[in-house]
Amino acid sequence: MRLVPPLAALIAAFALAGMAGAAQAQSPTLNGQAMPEYAAPAPGVLAEIKARGKLVGGVEAQNPPFEYIENGKIVGFDIELSELFAAHLGVTFEPIDTAWSGVIPSLYVQKFDMIWSAMTITEPRKQAVTFSQPYASDQAEIIVRAGDTSIKTIEDLNGKTLATQLNSAAEHQAKEIIARYNLNTELKAFDHFDAAYLDLKNGNVDAVTSTKLNDRVLFEKMPGSFDVAVELPIFNYVAVATRKQDTDLSAAVDAFITELKTSGKLAELQTKWFGFAMVLPE
Known part of the structure; x- marks a missing residue:
């Protein structure tokens, strides 16, 4: 057996500790509170969504024109965007009306797949979720x-x-x-x-x-x-929030928003719901 020299062992120990610390730092937290444990499914959450044939989104349906209830149905700017994204994936979309105060923990206990609900990007939320590029501003x-x-x-x-x-x-x-x-x-x-x-x-x-x-x-x-x-x-700036572990879904959402911006569809829908096209970061 080859003995590891003491200095090399010490360096290795620090490296391992650093790796563990980095992994711990990346654990999703919100205002210092750890999010419920979640492990992405082996084939990825996108495969799971496509297999079930439905994308589920968490929203607060009291925020017109982003999302609100009309004639017993949740409608709005975010809902139309979510439906377009679901169609892009080849599935249907189901919005779940939920209390905003617990919307991110609810995401981690898998009540829904994403939060496409006018969520403003903030530093505390960045520790809890992966944000897409902004799709609206206020x-x-x-x-x-x-x-x-x-x-x-x-x-x-x-x-x-x-x-x-x-x-x-x-x-x-x-x-x-x-x-x-x-x-x-x-x-x-x-x-x-x-x-x-x-x-x-x-x-x-x-x-x-x-x-x-x-x-x-x-x-x-x-x-x-x-x-x-x-x-x-x-x-x-508001963006779509996904669980940090669901990298396939976050990448798909981001690519879809880029496609909407490039085609002019995003500006068209902003004008439809708000009366003007919003200025967004490049």
């Missing part, structure tokens, strides 16, 4: 009750109560803003933006932080009820 903003002029800048949130949606990009960004500006701001997070809007309308909070696209729909539904107080210098 801008964060703060709204108040109509006629309220007490909030004109970010600093004016000091001493106020700000509402948003639990586990949304808006909540993550609001926490960052409060910390960066050292604000004494109470942050209330609701399961859905609709509850935050209602609390604002009823005078229970001073403001809500959401995005332009979300608020545009709100303003159409409740004209004259709210005003935009501050447009935040935060532009949100």
Whole structure:
């Protein structure tokens, strides 16, 4: 037997430790919490999807025009894109309406195959899922009750109560803003933006932080009820989220979005649902 020299053994031990550490660092986590254990099927999840003949997507069907319920059916921009992708794979598409606060853990316990539901790319989420390239964009903003002029800048949130949606990009960004500006701001997070809007309308909070696209729909539904107080210098890019282990599915989604962009179909659908074509990173 050939003995390994002590120095070589030490180097090997450090190399193995580094490899183990890297593997551990790559384990999916969300805000420091490990995701439920998941192992991709041996032939890949794409083969499994094609064998069952159905692609299942997790959505929050309270976010028009991305996804919402109309006449008992989930419809919207994301749904049309998901249906096109499913057809591209040769399968049907089934959306599953789910609570946004638990949508990523639900992905890992295999309630669905992907999240194509206007999910904003954030650093904490990058630790949990693989994001596709962006397929839509939006801008964060703060709204108040109509006629309220007490909030004109970010600093004016000091001493106020700000509402948003639990586990949304808006909540993550609001926490960052409060910390960066050292604000004494109470942050209330609701399961859905609709509850935050209602609390604002009823005078229970001073403001809500959401995005332009979300608020545009709100303003159409409740004209004259709210005003935009501050447009935040935060532009949100949204993308499709897949489990980190499902590299075949993430690659297929990304290639499909590239095809939609190149053909002009993505801009066409953005115009159909939002009234304009969005600016996306190259």
